[in-house]
Amino acid sequence: MSASAGSLRRPAAARAGWTGRAAVAGAYAAAAAVLLLGAPALLSDFRLRLLTQFLCLAMVAVGIGLAWGRGGMLTLGQGLFFGLGAYIMAMHLQLSDAGPGGRPSFMVTGSGAPWWWELFRSPVAAVVGIVAVPGLLALLLGLSVFRRRVKGAYFAILSQASAAAFALLLVSQQNTIGGSNGLSSFRQFFGYALNDPVNRRLLFSITAGLLIAMVAVVHQLMRSRFGELLTAVRDGEERVRFLGYDPAVVKVVAYVVAAVFAAVGGAMFVPVVGIISPNNVGVVPSIGFLIGVAVGGRATLLGPVLGALAVSYAGSELSARYESVWIYLQGLLFIVVVAFLPGGLGSAFGALPRPGRGRTPVVGSDEPGPAPAAQDGPSLVNEPEPFGEPVPVRTGEVR
Amino acid sequence: MSRDYLEVRGLRVVFDGFVAVDGVDLTVLAGDLRFLIGPNGAGKTTLVDALTGLAPATGSVRLDGVELLGRKEHQIARAGVVRTFQTASVFEGLTVLQNLDIAAGASRSWRTLLRARTAVPEVVERAMATTGLTALRDRRAGELSHGQKQWLEIGMLLVQDATVLLLDEPVAGMSADEREQTGDLLRRVREDHVVVVVEHDMEFLREYADSVTVLAAGKVLAEGSYAQVQADPRVQEVYLGPGTADPGAGPRAAAGGT
Numbered sequence: 001m002s003a004s005a006g007s008l009r010r011p012a013a014a015r016a017g018w019t020g021r022a023a024v025a026g027a028y029a030a031a032a033a034v035l036l037l038g039a040p041a042l043l044s045d046f047r048l049r050l051l052t053q054f055l056c057l058a059m060v061a062v063g064i065g066l067a068w069g070r071g072g073m074l075t076l077g078q079g080l081f082f083g084l085g086a087y088i089m090a091m092h093l094q095l096s097d098a099g100p101g102g103r104p105s106f107m108v109t110g111s112g113a114p115w116w117w118e119l120f121r122s123p124v125a126a127v128v129g130i131v132a133v134p135g136l137l138a139l140l141l142g143l144s145v146f147r148r149r150v151k152g153a154y155f156a157i158l159s160q161a162s163a164a165a166f167a168l169l170l171v172s173q174q175n176t177i178g179g180s181n182g183l184s185s186f187r188q189f190f191g192y193a194l195n196d197p198v199n200r201r202l203l204f205s206i207t208a209g210l211l212i213a214m215v216a217v218v219h220q221l222m223r224s225r226f227g228e229l230l231t232a233v234r235d236g237e238e239r240v241r242f243l244g245y246d247p248a249v250v251k252v253v254a255y256v257v258a259a260v261f262a263a264v265g266g267a268m269f270v271p272v273v274g275i276i277s278p279n280n281v282g283v284v285p286s287i288g289f290l291i292g293v294a295v296g297g298r299a300t301l302l303g304p305v306l307g308a309l310a311v312s313y314a315g316s317e318l319s320a321r322y323e324s325v326w327i328y329l330q331g332l333l334f335i336v337v338v339a340f341l342p343g344g345l346g347s348a349f350g351a352l353p354r355p356g357r358g359r360t361p362v363v364g365s366d367e368p369g370p371a372p373a374a375q376d377g378p379s380l381v382n383e384p385e386p387f388g389e390p391v392p393v394r395t396g397e398v399r
Numbered sequence: 400m401s402r403d404y405l406e407v408r409g410l411r412v413v414f415d416g417f418v419a420v421d422g423v424d425l426t427v428l429a430g431d432l433r434f435l436i437g438p439n440g441a442g443k444t445t446l447v448d449a450l451t452g453l454a455p456a457t458g459s460v461r462l463d464g465v466e467l468l469g470r471k472e473h474q475i476a477r478a479g480v481v482r483t484f485q486t487a488s489v490f491e492g493l494t495v496l497q498n499l500d501i502a503a504g505a506s507r508s509w510r511t512l513l514r515a516r517t518a519v520p521e522v523v524e525r526a527m528a529t530t531g532l533t534a535l536r537d538r539r540a541g542e543l544s545h546g547q548k549q550w551l552e553i554g555m556l557l558v559q560d561a562t563v564l565l566l567d568e569p570v571a572g573m574s575a576d577e578r579e580q581t582g583d584l585l586r587r588v589r590e591d592h593v594v595v596v597v598e599h600d601m602e603f604l605r606e607y608a609d610s611v612t613v614l615a616a617g618k619v620l621a622e623g624s625y626a627q628v629q630a631d632p633r634v635q636e637v638y639l640g641p642g643t644a645d646p647g648a649g650p651r652a653a654a655g656g657t
Contacts, residue, residue: 241476
């Protein structure tokens with residue numbers, strides 16, 4: 001139905017290739033139709049819930065695809081932002097379960113909830129907080145780190161350490177944030193009972209809609225001039241500097257977008273799964289977020305989403321049957337992909353022209369083949385030596 | 400009439416006690432194609448690094464009277480001092496057009512940045528024509544030949560709205576034909592730019608230099624036309640030497656000692 005509108009405008013779409021607006025809109029409409037109408041009709045309640053959970057993890061993956069795949073920032077600590085979003089949502093849900101003025105049931109001592117709980121009592125404040133708190137933290141963290149030209153493995157270690165520290169902080173706060181038990185047993189989501197199957201489908205629709213919106217945002221960022229600049233920063237940060245850009249600003253934008261996406265994924269994860277604990281936000285889950293992205297092809301548009309969904313699905317299927325095998329398999333997969341297939345598993349099938357690459361439309365150019373998106377980054381941290389030897393290692397440079 | 404000028408006074412660069420550039424004074428006007436030569440280790444590239452903010456330096460660097468020293472790399476580039484590197488450092492994953500478009504866009508607003516390119520900017524079109532890369536505009540820079548990469552690099556200088564162009568060995572590895580084209584291009588560019596070329600190629604130098612500055616051991620040894628410099632006995636001693644075709648061969652030791 002929605003496709004007919006697209007085919008009417010065929011000449012224009014055909015001239016500009018698949019990047020024609022109508023074709024793109026059609027693709028998004030089709031994806032939305034399949035997800036929003038198809039999945040609830042075909043899947044059992046249990047399966048749908050599982051899929052919703054996977055979609056939340058895929059949101060984190062979309063952001064990592066932008067920051068790591070395009071921006072070369074190995075974000076090994078997305079658990080921090082995922083956790084912030086999740087905990088803010090969980091705090092809000094607990095407060096709304098407790099009713100006006102009430103405090104969460106797990107708090108045994110003290111009179112009321114702490115002030116930083118009260119911040120998120122109102123639904124509006126919670127939604128704003130889920131976006132703003134991780135976003136601002138990523139902005140501050142990113143600016144201070146990128147300005148000092150911390151990158152590559154150092155950046156990866158730093159971000160991983162931040163996720164580890166966050167998890168430790170949570171564990172230490174038994175009485176105020178649930179410690180290692182985390183927060184759980186939520187009854188309602190903004191007034192909708194969570195045990196009602198109809199509401200669970202609503203939850204699925206919201207999650208799927210958010211994910212599609214995120215893919216659209218990243219799509220636009222990738223095809224825009226900013227996307228080209230981000231790739232340039234990834235491949236030659238120093239060179240970009242001498243063209244008059246501050247690479248720190250370029251990187252921080254991608255980093256903040258990735259952080260916000262991770263936070264929204266975390267926030268939706270909470271009502272869907274029903275629990276958030278330090279186990280979901282520490283080092284191990286942070287690495288887990290990367291695996292799907294690497295497998296799917298980190299520099300592509302849809303690779304991270306499909307990879308994250310596939311890895312999550314494989315994990316849930318396999319870990320039920322062969323529990324310990326999956327862990328090893330996952331590790332092996334990650335190593336193989338990073339070492340031999342930096343373009344993701346899909347790149348093993350050669351240069352099949354696939355839609356969904358961040359292709360840049362060039363008006364008036366009859367670009368014949370698929371514009372190969374830069375997805376053949378040689379190493380994990382995508383950081384080729386800028387130009388020959390001497391540049392970054394001058395004395396006085398902060399490393 | 401006012402011409403753009405670059406004025407360097409008492410520039411010093413010290414790395415861990417080693418004085419790489421030792422009190423250099425240099426004035427270059429637009430319209431003058433200045434070549435910077437000197438034996439290996441004389442401080443030529445370090446001087447360019449200092450002018451562009453890459454190497455920390457003391458002294459003074461003024462462009463049309465505005466002090467640039469102490470600013471960050473991207474601020475200096477925006478102020479109008481741009482450079483190329485010895486090894487071509489184009490963005491290999493991006494196309495020729497994308498490379499030039501990025502180089503031309505440092506002053507774009509976020510509104511423009513967040514949109515896809517809908518038309519090729521005129522400066523980019525012109526730079527592609529000047530450097531002969533129009534036919535290759537959708538080719539990934541990584542697939543270009545060595546010479547083409549250098550041309551793209553020069554094209555990236557041209558599209559930046561710059562006043563001072565610093566080129567570090569632009570014709571290294573080019574064929575005779577390519578060198579000639581590059582030289583003609585530089586001649587055209589110097590009309591309205593301050594152009595400083597670091598070069599080892601004596602043939603190229605003799606052919607195209609309007610003026611030459613000779614550096615040795617971080618200091619300016621001589622300055623003048625090619626003939627004047629060549630006639631200077633001190634220059635002959637450290638560098639040009641009778642029959643020395645290979646400038647890197649002899650004088651390295653002399654230049655290294657400080």
